[in-house]
Amino acid sequence: xxxxxxxxxxxxxxxxxxxxxxxxxxxxxxxxxxxxxxxxxxxxxxxxxxxxxxxxxxxxxxxxxxxxxxxxxxxxxxxxxxxxxxxxxxxxxxxxxxxxxxxxxxxxxxxxxxxxxxxxxxxxxxxxxxxxxxxxxxxxxxxxxxxxxxxxxxxxxxxxxxxxxxxxxxxxxxxxxxxxxxxxxxxxxxxxxxxxxxxxxxxxxxxxxxxxxxxxxxxxxxxxxxxxxxxxxxxxxxxxxxxxxxxxxxxxxxxxxxxxxxxxxxxxxxxxxxxxxxxxxxxxxxxxxxxxxxxxxxxxxxxxxxxxxxxxxxxxxxxxxxxxxxxxxxxxxxxxxxxxxxxxxxxxxxxxxxxxxxxxxxxxxxxxxxxxxxxxxxxxxxxxxxxxxxxxxxxxxxxxxxxxxxxxxxxxxxxxxxxxxxxxxxxxxxxxxxxxxxxxxxxxxxxxxxxxxxxxxxxxxxxxxxxxxxxxxxxxxxxxxxxxxxxxxxx
Amino acid sequence: xxxxxxxxxxxxxxxxxxxxxxxxxxxxxxxxxxxxxxxxxxxxxxxxxxxxxxxxxxxxxxxxxxxxxxxxxxxxxxxxxxxxxxxxxxxxxxx
Numbered sequence: 001x002x003x004x005x006x007x008x009x010x011x012x013x014x015x016x017x018x019x020x021x022x023x024x025x026x027x028x029x030x031x032x033x034x035x036x037x038x039x040x041x042x043x044x045x046x047x048x049x050x051x052x053x054x055x056x057x058x059x060x061x062x063x064x065x066x067x068x069x070x071x072x073x074x075x076x077x078x079x080x081x082x083x084x085x086x087x088x089x090x091x092x093x094x095x096x097x098x099x100x101x102x103x104x105x106x107x108x109x110x111x112x113x114x115x116x117x118x119x120x121x122x123x124x125x126x127x128x129x130x131x132x133x134x135x136x137x138x139x140x141x142x143x144x145x146x147x148x149x150x151x152x153x154x155x156x157x158x159x160x161x162x163x164x165x166x167x168x169x170x171x172x173x174x175x176x177x178x179x180x181x182x183x184x185x186x187x188x189x190x191x192x193x194x195x196x197x198x199x200x201x202x203x204x205x206x207x208x209x210x211x212x213x214x215x216x217x218x219x220x221x222x223x224x225x226x227x228x229x230x231x232x233x234x235x236x237x238x239x240x241x242x243x244x245x246x247x248x249x250x251x252x253x254x255x256x257x258x259x260x261x262x263x264x265x266x267x268x269x270x271x272x273x274x275x276x277x278x279x280x281x282x283x284x285x286x287x288x289x290x291x292x293x294x295x296x297x298x299x300x301x302x303x304x305x306x307x308x309x310x311x312x313x314x315x316x317x318x319x320x321x322x323x324x325x326x327x328x329x330x331x332x333x334x335x336x337x338x339x340x341x342x343x344x345x346x347x348x349x350x351x352x353x354x355x356x357x358x359x360x361x362x363x364x365x366x367x368x369x370x371x372x373x374x375x376x377x378x379x380x381x382x383x384x385x386x387x388x389x390x391x392x393x394x395x396x397x398x399x400x401x402x403x404x405x406x407x408x409x410x411x412x413x414x415x416x417x418x419x420x421x422x423x424x425x426x427x428x429x430x431x432x433x434x435x436x437x438x439x440x441x442x443x444x445x446x447x448x449x450x451x452x453x454x455x456x457x458x459x460x461x462x463x464x465x466x467x468x469x470x471x472x473x474x475x476x477x478x479x480x481x482x483x484x485x486x487x488x489x490x491x
Numbered sequence: 492x493x494x495x496x497x498x499x500x501x502x503x504x505x506x507x508x509x510x511x512x513x514x515x516x517x518x519x520x521x522x523x524x525x526x527x528x529x530x531x532x533x534x535x536x537x538x539x540x541x542x543x544x545x546x547x548x549x550x551x552x553x554x555x556x557x558x559x560x561x562x563x564x565x566x567x568x569x570x571x572x573x574x575x576x577x578x579x580x581x582x583x584x585x586x
Contacts (some may be wrong), residue, residue, distance in 0.1 A: 104566050211545055240552045241545070320506060327507070329579050331570035338582050345507040358508055359518070362499065363525050365506040376529065381542030383535050388543060420521055421528055430582045437546020461547060478524040 004028075006035055008169035008484045011224040013078050014170055018065065025065075025075030029058035029119050036121060036168050042487070045143045045153070047082050048090050049122040050448045057119040057319045063116065072232055078133045079172040081160050082123035082129055084110050084215070085204040089120070092205045094138040095128045097332045097352030107204025108236045109173060109215050116231035118210040121169055125159030128354045129323065130180055130208045132156050133426035137356040141341030145188060146485040151410035154184030154426070160218045165485055171228055174218045177208050178407050179406075179430025181216050182442035186405035186454025189444045189483060191471070192218045193225045194430075196217070196462045197437035198243030200229075201236030209318035210241070212311075212330050212434040221481055222443070222471035226250035229464060245462050253465035254472040260291040261470065262426035263457075264299035264398030269429060275408050281474070282404050285445045285455040285474065289402070292473045299394040299401065303387050307432035310387060312424060313367050313380035314435070319357075320364030326352060342411045359420065388436040395460050400470055404429050405442040405454035429456060439464045441471050444480035494523055 004017055018025045033051055040046045045185065061075035085091050085103035092098045104136035106114070109398075114120070125143040127135055134157030144157040145151040146166040153162040157174030161184035164172050174181040175398040185192025193216045200215045213436070217228035230250050236242040264285070269281060286296060309333060328334040328348025335351055338344035348451045367376035396400060406426060416422045438461055442454040455474075459467035475481050499519045503510050510518050564577055573580035 101570055104569055237554065241549065303535065304533055306535055309529040312525060313529050313532065328572065329581055334572035341584050342584050346509045349507055350509045361506050361508065361519060361563055362522055366502045369502065369505060378542050379532050379537060380541040381544060382537035383532055385543035386535065386538050388546060421524055468563050
């Protein structure tokens with residue numbers, strides 16, 4: 001292997017080596033597959049490895065490069081969260097319900113990344129149906145945090161975050177319904193971007209809450225996230241909620257300084273409830289942004305607390321409708337020897353879904369049921385608008401909003417899994433961003449007792465460019481994103 | 492807001508889930524805790540506020556009414572647990 005340390009390599013570095021013909025995609029893919037095979041037993045970050053498909057795709061990428069062809073990620077290995085349908089490759093959503101499901105088609109994100117030349121190594125672990133903040137609701141068992149294997153990697157995109165942090169791939173996809181990209185990125189010390197709702201097609205992503213779900217890149221650096229976002233995003237005729245908006249070249253948008261940029265600090269994000277060690281890391285990060293020319297202003301997001309209640313009505317309600325499709329008839333788990341149709345439905349679903357998924361289906365069904373719809377679902381949709389308006393007003397005074405990505409660092413496996421409310425609080429800083437449909441970026445901001453914590457930047461709708469520019473400038477000044485867990489060196 | 496085990500059983504029926512008798516108290520307890528959490532919503536004054544179902548208030552985009560897909564029934568039925576002659580098989584519904 002030429003001078004590439006896979007434990008810390010970025011996609012940009014890997015692309016440079018491929019373009020210089022220092023290494024072939026087949027060699028690179030073999031090397032990453034070897035790391036997956038050697039390390040995944042400790043991490044449980046990957047559910048399915050596709051050795052054969054990856055090597056075939058790598059060969060195709062090498063051939064394309066020889067012909068002077070190939071997309072913007074040609075030959076770069078990548079892992080997909082196991083929520084993206086991959087044609088011919090098992091897609092479980094980390095659920096018994098889909099344990100043996102092989103999709104007949106690719107998600108748009110998957111086909112776009114394939115067209116850009118990325119090589120799919122396999123599928124990453126996650127919370128079941130993306131419902132969780134620790135990866136512990138996975139039917140396949142929790143993924144582990146490479147910074148401390150006794151800790152969770154966060155969730156729901158925990159396997160993707162752990163895999164990038166441990167150098168199993170330079171890039172992975174994630175999805176974020178209430179923080180599922182940003183919180184695990186924070187807990188694993190990587191960069192994670194939730195784009196604006198509608199920026200990336202949801203076609204072929206197993207649905208959780210359709211008005212909140214959004215896919216995005218999970219990477220080491222902002223530069224890689226910019227490259228990957230360009231490869232993933234854009235209008236898709238297969239998703240009527242994908243946005244018909246111009247797509248800038250996000251990599252070009254990284255240039256330029258932050259002079260005149262106003263960064264809003266919501267007082268609700270810096271209350272006395274915030275762990276003082278986290279607050280200190282965030283304050284340190286803000287000083288770096290100030291040194292780049294940004295100015296800090298106080299803003300108000302008065303319904304931050306109510307965001308949790310709003311989310312935990314809307315997300316389960318939408319989930320209960322989306323997950324009604326798992327009926328044991330057309331695809332997914334079917335119980336043995338059903339006595340009648342009702343038994344087929346109820347037993348297939350009760351056997352196929354884990355307890356957190358069932359809890360959310362129950363809450364969502366209740367919130368949508370006759371007599372409770374106005375008090376819960378309609379009320380939550382009204383508060384959602386108030387929260388969205390709060391953000392609009394804040395953005396009259398600033399260009400970005402900053403705060404923590406998560407209330408603390410990674411916690412031990414099992415520490416919160418018996419208390420759903422404690423787990424829900426993990427997403428207090430992230431889920432309002434989904435309610436308002438805005439883009440959010442989590443950036444490594446240093447360590448607390450050896451565990452990473454993330455800075456979150458929130459942007460205006462469809463202004464990922466400003467978010468990425470600020471993140472890139474931050475990473476040019478800091479080394480937090482270059483830190484790698486000691487675990488990754490074991491191989 | 493308190494709900495009883497029979498309320499939860501009724502919701503489970505609507506959701507096509509079965510909760511074993513030995514778990515109904517635990518499920519009811521956790522269900523109640525989630526309802527207590529979301530009760531916070533009732534404190535927000537929402538008089539005259541339009542419900543928001545899409546974060547950008549987007550209109551549903553329509554496409555031209557043209558055939559764009561080919562019939563792939565056999566391919567798309569491959570993941571089904573039981574099919575026969577292109578139909579999904581379920582237990583007998585009508586005697």
